[in-house]
Amino acid sequence: MVLDCQHVWREISAYIDNDLDEALRAEIEKHLAHCRHCAAIMDSTHNVLVLIADERTFSLPAGFGERLQARLQKEIER
């Protein structure tokens, strides 16, 4: 099986999640080894996901916990 670029893009998400069978994964890796475009797309997708998963990207607003606890307390005392 020889994969074209479009086939590789369709599997990027499953590849990142390690949700592919071994044969397909090996084919994708073979393709990435010689296709600079797909390798850049894979790397950039992976990097974007690493950045958005970083806790600094979406941190809780300061004082969130205190305000939530106070609101709960008010509800409980009603």
Next chain:
Amino acid sequence: MDTTANQAAPFSSGDEKQLREAALIRRVNEGERELFYELVRPYERNIYLAAFSVVKNEADAEDLAQEAVLKALRALPGFRGEAKFSTWIISIVLNEGRMRLRRDRLASFQSIDEKPETNDGGDYTPAFLTDWREIPSEALERNEVRQILHEAIASLPEAYRQVLIMRDIEEMSIQETAQALGLTEGTVKIRLFRARMMLQKALAPRLQSPSVGLYERMREFTKKWF
């Protein structure tokens, strides 16, 4: 002889956590309602992000998160433990958010719910790059980079944004994401694929190595002189 392999704890840390949660739930339901915050505290960030995935701005997300937690407190006696407590409370946040959107007439009907969803790539082609230099995580110290990430996520259609936030930011499993959103795992995977492709397309060119911008600037500069 190494005997550590034979000394496995009877419960994994996940089991212990669930047992602790079950005990807390029982106590809250028996009247110790002030303990509810202890139950919720480990999931504060998940609850906030689930709310953010619906309303897209910080102030509304906090308000929605608080309302949903109050609702969860009232609904706790009905919690049967079919899903994890975290998944259950997140589905309450999402439902509350959807109700609020409907009430405020802000909801735009998403046609993607009506079309069969396939993993065919469709229009979701990635941004083409010939070279990619990794953006170091230190870049997140800059507000500008965080702002670019927030904008790109906020610009995703709601159905894709929710799946992406749960899976890639809250790091929930495919199964948990599907449970919280009331979707099949297949639909979650397809939406996740599309969301990731959209995000790559929106972000990769903007986050690409600063040297690209520098090169463009140098070219403009040299054009002026030669």
